[in-house]
Amino acid sequence: MKRILTIQDISCLGKCSITIALPIISAMGVETVILPTAVLSTHTMFDNFTVKDLTDQLVPITEHWKSQGVKFDAIYTGYLGSEEEIEIAKKIFEEFGGDDTLIFIDPVMADNGKLYPAFDMKYAKLNAGLCGKADIIVPNVTEACFMTDTEYREEYDEAYVLGLLDKLSKLGAKKVVLTGISLAEGKTGVYGIDTVTGEKIIYQNDKVEASYHGTGDIFASVAVGAIVQGIPLNDAFKIAADYTAETIKVTIENPKQPWYGVDFETTIPKLVDTLKTYK
Numbered sequence: 001m002k003r004i005l006t007i008q009d010i011s012c013l014g015k016c017s018i019t020i021a022l023p024i025i026s027a028m029g030v031e032t033v034i035l036p037t038a039v040l041s042t043h044t045m046f047d048n049f050t051v052k053d054l055t056d057q058l059v060p061i062t063e064h065w066k067s068q069g070v071k072f073d074a075i076y077t078g079y080l081g082s083e084e085e086i087e088i089a090k091k092i093f094e095e096f097g098g099d100d101t102l103i104f105i106d107p108v109m110a111d112n113g114k115l116y117p118a119f120d121m122k123y124a125k126l127n128a129g130l131c132g133k134a135d136i137i138v139p140n141v142t143e144a145c146f147m148t149d150t151e152y153r154e155e156y157d158e159a160y161v162l163g164l165l166d167k168l169s170k171l172g173a174k175k176v177v178l179t180g181i182s183l184a185e186g187k188t189g190v191y192g193i194d195t196v197t198g199e200k201i202i203y204q205n206d207k208v209e210a211s212y213h214g215t216g217d218i219f220a221s222v223a224v225g226a227i228v229q230g231i232p233l234n235d236a237f238k239i240a241a242d243y244t245a246e247t248i249k250v251t252i253e254n255p256k257q258p259w260y261g262v263d264f265e266t267t268i269p270k271l272v273d274t275l276k277t278y279k
Contacts, residue, residue, distance in 0.1 A: 015261025132172030
């Protein structure tokens with residue numbers, strides 16, 4: 001069985017970060033090891049949430065793993081809450097990485113043209129350095145702009161996307177994939193490039209006009225879970241994009257109108273059935 005380490009926070013209530021990565025990747029038939037960077041009572045869209053930083057536990061935990069000879073087929077990072085955690089993640093890549101270990105980074109730090117409140121440009125630059133260690137990165141347009149000193153645009157053309165990809169490729173990652181890219185009215189998806197071969201990675205599906213917390217975590221978790229099982233890159237991103245869209249649709253149809261996350265639990269059986277067609 002393949003094994004993925006995911007490094008990100010735990011929001012006890014809220015359907016994001018590890019509470020998405022752990023069940024989804026496990027359901028895909030991959031052992032999922034977690035390294036929590038913090039524990040929050042809820043995600044940050046709730047009022048008066050509590051948070052316990054776990055930065056001081058990251059090195060002791062990984063040192064114990066080293067003593068046990070633990071190996072990983074992939075290391076997947078999501079939300080890292082501090083500059084120190086970025087530096088620790090780099091060391092984890094060095095200590096547990098290698099030719100047989102996929103490094104997959106979702107540089108969660110910004111959206112809609114703005115950095116999240118806890119972050120600044122120094123953090124963005126450190127995240128860019130982290131991305132340089134990766135095999136695959138999946139930033140959104142805002143994150144890509146902050147990491148490459150590019151002007152953010154709500155509306156853009158393919159030339160703008162290709163320019164962003166060119167700048168991202170200079171960070172050092174082997175494959176750079178922009179998420180949330182719309183190349184036509186009513187469409188959204190991914191646009192990426194293999195920096196080694198020059199091959200493009202493009203997929204567009206119908207855009208669902210709704211926004212929920214945690215959908216980026218769903219996309220990244222499904223993508224890395226598929227890739228580590230040997231599913232071709234384009235197919236892996238198609239599976240991830242379609243599953244994310246399907247989950248949003250199901251959530252919209254829920255008469256209880258959930259607001260803090262999507263009903264991914266309902267759609268996991270469909271994801272499992274989709275994976276069977278690739279075996």
